[in-house]
Each structure stands twice: as C-alpha cells, then as structure tokens.
Amino acid sequence: MNNNKQSQIEVLCIGTELLLGNIVNGNARWLAEELARLGIPHFRQTVVGDNKERLTEVVLEASKRCRVLICTGGLGPTPDDLTTETLAAAFGAPLEERSEVLADIKAKLTAKGRPMAASNCKQALLPMGAAVLSNPLGTAPGMIWSPLPNFSLLTFPGVPAEMQAMWEQTAVPWLQQQGLTSGIFRSRLLRFWGVAESSLAEQVAPFLEQQNPTVAPYAGRGEVKLRITAWADNAENADGLIAPVEKELRAIGGSNCFGADSDSLASVVLAALRQRGETLAVAESCTAGGVGAALGAVPGASDVFIGGVIAYANQIKQALLGVPADTLASHGAVSEAVALAMAEGARRCTGADWAVAVTGIAGPGGGSAEKPVGLVYFAVSGPSVSFSFMRQYGASRGREWIRGLSVGDALDQLRLAL
C-alpha cells in the first residue's frame, strides 16, 4: 500500500444537472453515509458537469490524492453521457466492446419490449483492462478499473436505485477485499430543545475536542442535536465507547435533552402519555393544525392523540372551545387568558385528559406595538395542572419560523409538565 496518498477514497459526482441546481445531490449524501458506516473516511467530494475537459482535469487531480475514486453519473446512452470515454482517454486506454455487456443490454431491452438502439451499444464500451461492475437494475454497467498503480476508479450510473444496488452487491465486497474498510462506526444522536446551539456547545466544549467517540453539534429550527460517533472493531465495542459519553451529555443537557435518534418532541410526549394511559387534544390558532400534524406524524399516535379544534377565527374559539366573549373582548385573542380558556375548552369538548393551546401573531400582518408579530401565548391543561406561558420570537425570521417554533415549544412545555 502506498501511504503517500493523503486519503483512501473520494467521491466525484458527474452531471450538468447538478451544476444547474436542477436536482439535489442525494447520491453524494447516500455514498457518504455508506462510507461512514463502513469505516472508510473520505475527505472530499467534487461535482463537475458532463464536460470532457473539466472531467479529465478533476480525475487526474484526484488520482494524485486518493486510492479509490467513486464516480457517479454520465453512463447513460445519450450524447451528453461521456464519463466512460473521458476516463479512458484521460489515462490513455483504448475502449473495447464487451460482448457479455452487449448481450446483457440486449436481453434487458428485449424484456421491456424495447429495440436495441445504436446509442445503447455505446454502453458496452469499456476501457481495456477494466472489470465490469454489473448493473442488476438498468442497462448502464459501471466499471472497476485501476488505470494507475494504487489508483482505482469505480463508476456508477446517476440513477440512485441502480447506483445503490451496484454499490451493495459489488462495490462493498470489493472495498472489503481491498482492505479499505476498517472496524465499524456507530453513532447516537441526542436531541435537545430550549437551548441555543452556542450555549450547549459551550457547556459540552471538552467533548467537542475528543477523538473517539467524537461529539458534534447541529442546529435545526429550534432543535439542537449532538451526534456521538465511535469507531471500534465491532458494534458492541463502539456502543461501549458511546454509552458513558451519552450519560455525561445527558446530565449536562438536563431536561433540555428530550430524546435520541428518531425521537421527536411529539413522539416523546405521546410515549409519556401512553404510559400514563392518558389522552391529548389540541386547540390551535396561529399554528392552524401544526401541533396536531406533528402528533399525527408519529405512527400509532391515535391511541393517545384524539384530536382537537383549529380555532383560527374568534367565532370558533367561542362556539367550539367555549372561550367567553368577554375574555376575548377584554384580553384580545392573543393573550394568556384566551390560551388558558382554549386549553380548558379543548379538554371539555373532546374529553381528553390533557390539552395544549396556541394563540399568537405569525405575521407578516396583524401585529401592533403592544402585541407585535412573533408574540405567542400557550397553555397546557391537565388533570391536576394548568399553566400558560408566552414566547416572543420576533418577526425577522418570518411566519414559518414562528409557526414552527410555536409547535415545538407547545410540545416541549407539555413534555416538561409530564
């Protein structure tokens, strides 16, 4: 093995549609996840268009840096699919027609009732010395080719399903045989709500420096995540490295840590209520069904979440939730008193044990000096507890941001009350 190379593997995605922004590069993400799972670190991904000159340049550069270059795209039958011929020319290898590939293409087209077009013959051409990386799903085969000592190219079509099948059936065993895979990576994602990324990162700063397991923070809309990733020779040992770190991070995060991996605020709330044998309803104004939709997104929600009222207009707050007209008149629809009356009304009219209510100003219109856009009142009402709270999200990030955070905060405070 040549240890002068700075990396084992790189990913190169070929396609003008990627440079035009027509599609998102899902293949790069999928391959990255696979490489991490296999314990093969990769340090660079490149995207180029279907252009001979620029593809040649990128491939020659990569051949100096890495041992294996994974290429996707440009294997189809049309004139803009020029990956194979460009790679062959880049390393000065002649193309040759592979009769077994030609027969395979013909058989696949015949099975679909399609004629063999001249353009399909192009797909049977591979550089001399390349092995066929066969495609169980489509007509375009890939190749495994070592045009230089200590440098191999693997090519895949851009069609995700074909690329994935070829990867799993042929590329992974090949990578293992090459001794490129090493040990196993396992990761655990801890999920937090109610804490800023910068603040959490500061609290866990020493962990962000350590090597195995590594800890990395990510922020989404309101949610902050810490990913713990461990490398070991087997899964059990990797999990053994993760467990103590997870325990410490959970202790630091305290009640802000609401779950791990595929948990969501909604799934955690539903699980807590399920354990108590209690039910939940919602009363939503500005979120307009967003809290209900988040709860309904969890499979099996229906044994806990029974429904609720979307009370966008005041007439519905009164008619269905029984919010008193004078409460609306004296406090305004966006108020603590109305939020509490909505939550209590939702329990009453649905018979649920618990209810959560949201009423606020999502904007861009409807704000005032006293009640600006981004002001939201919430209430939680349960068998022996009832409370309200307020958030001021500000107007700058817009309506969807305000509504999204409102859904999260409503579920989060309900979670903490349980």
Next chain:
Amino acid sequence: MNNNKQSQIEVLCIGTELLLGNIVNGNARWLAEELARLGIPHFRQTVVGDNKERLTEVVLEASKRCRVLICTGGLGPTPDDLTTETLAAAFGAPLEERSEVLADIKAKLTAKGRPMAASNCKQALLPMGAAVLSNPLGTAPGMIWSPLPNFSLLTFPGVPAEMQAMWEQTAVPWLQQQGLTSGIFRSRLLRFWGVAESSLAEQVAPFLEQQNPTVAPYAGRGEVKLRITAWADNAENADGLIAPVEKELRAIGGSNCFGADSDSLASVVLAALRQRGETLAVAESCTAGGVGAALGAVPGASDVFIGGVIAYANQIKQALLGVPADTLASHGAVSEAVALAMAEGARRCTGADWAVAVTGIAGPGGGSAEKPVGLVYFAVSGPSVSFSFMRQYGASRGREWIRGLSVGDALDQLRLAL
C-alpha cells in the same frame, strides 16, 4: 480582468456533516440554481470537512482556477467552526475583531434574552481587509474578501435561511457590480397537481429540447413543476420570450396547472374563496391538522380560513362534527359516508361556507384486506355542492407520503370545485 482563469466562480461547501452523510447538500443545489438564474456558469463544486489542513489545500487550489469562491458553512460559534480563521491563515492575513459586528451580535442575543458567550466573540473576528457580509437573521456574519488580485472569497453560514437572505441582499448586488452576471435570466415556475412527471414530460417533450427559453421538469411530493427560463439583455425581453411558452404549456396542462411561482394549492384555494367572499373550514382525521397547517402557512389566510376540527378519534367525529354513530358503525371511520358527514358537520359547527374532510389509513398499522394502508376518503361540501372521492396511495412510500398527498388532493379537489 484576468482571462487566464478557467472559470468565474466555484462553490465550496464546508462541513464534516456533509462528509458523514448526515445531511444532503441543499445549499449547493440552491446556489447552483441561483448562479444559473444570474447567468453565471460554474463548473465545479467541492465539499470538505471542518478541517484546517484540507480546507486550506482546497481553497489554495481554487484560488488558481476561479475569480470568486462561494464558501458555505463553518461560521458558527463552536470550536469546529473554523472557516474564517482557516481562510485568513491560508492567505497569511491576521484576524481582527470588528467592533460593529460584535455590537450586532450582542444586540441580537440580547433581543432573544440570551447572554453573550465567549464563543460568540469569535464570530466578530474577520481577516484584515475583509468586508462584512452582514447576516440579517443570525449572529454569524460572512465576508467578502479579496486576499489575492483577481480572487475573492464570499463566506456564508451553513444555515440555509441565513445563507439565502445574505445571498439575496448582499451577494447578488455585489456579483452584478463585479460584472460577473451577463444579461439577465428570468424564470417562471408553472405548478401542476394530479399528473405524473413522466406523463407531463412526454406531453411537453418538444419544449424540453429547446434552448431559449429552456423548459425543465421537476417533481416533488405529488406536485410537478415546469421551470421556463429565458435569457435576454433585459427583463422585459426575457419575459417576452417566456410568455408564449407559458401559454402553450398551460394549454397542455389544462386544469392540472394550478398556479405559478410562489402559488401553492392552499394559496390558490384561499384566493378563489376570497374573491367569492366565502369562508372555509376543515375536518381532518388521518392528516391530523395538515390541511389546516397548509392553509395557515399562507399569509393572510385568516380572512377565509376560519378553522375546523381535528377528529382523530371517533368520539370527536361524533361529538364535535355530529357524525352519526350508526354511520360510523355501518361504514367504518374510513368511508365515503363518514367523509361526507365530517365535511357537512364541519360546515355546521363552524358556520363556514365550505368544508373539506379527510379520513384514511396512513399506516403503518391499521390496515386490513378490505381497507388497506394508503386508502383515504375525502369530501368537499359547499353552499350548493357536496361530493366525495377516494384515493388509494398504497403503503410502500410510507405514512408521511400518504399524509402529504392527502393534504394536496384535498385542496386540489376543492380548487377544482371552485
């Protein structure tokens, strides 16, 4: 201008999470689309991790190839955010604290009631000579910096909303001033529902071949889009190229074409009802608030959309929507009769002119041979019309797919009824 450079612009996305496959590179796609729209071709995208050595290498390489390098990611407050310091070091420039940036960060944190952490101070450091690319949404500013003659770096945070706002407000005008944009690209996005991408693409096949304007299809969850993009020396001429093509495409799409650009099924339905002076309510079972949330996402929805009932449990279908117990018993909750009773009940209990109802089996549990997962009944009820319809989405694409298509089909049939 130095014409030895082979390209004007490249995109560099920085983030270990991209190399681990934790997230898809949506920023690269968004930027690619923007560059295409602005008429600035780019020929290469690169992804590297949050690693000083490798980031330095990539940036120095790019500085030899392109005039402008767009960098995203690594501007946050945590130790693994090292883009700014690495770029400064790569070109031998000292970092200096910008008092105006520090004041801006402090003001933003104070407005959110958060303390200024030591880590936030890092975000105020920029290389000497760099201009601040201000961030209207978050604490992390970017920069516009020319460390070498004929080479400029633009940095953006990885958070998409922040990157996009900074791009639109500051980067685009800067690119135009630099003379990088040529002519003008204008585009128009036609939106379709109820037709498959492949079928629409076949119907409009001749348009997909033409050059100016170009027409490109995109598919989302249920929605299909055709983007018409024209290039001309000014906006008026570009729009003049688009108009006749739009007319023809709309004629081909017929009633499947529901709108253009920022229209959504919800916004189109709300606009049609607003014009009639009529109101709308929802009654949702399996979508659990998703239709309401889609309507509520449209600014100004509240003058038309008054609310509704999330009737997940049968008791709520009965108690709030007045669905007769024997209808539920004899037809089952997922049935045409119950959908109709829900829609009529929603009109009755809310006083709305129109109502749309959804009841179905989103899975993964709850299916049977007679009523499989993916079976959904809908009803629309209005002042002088009432009808139901059924969709069988199948189980294979999962709960979120079924719920998402249900929301779209409910709104689409209401749209067609109007």
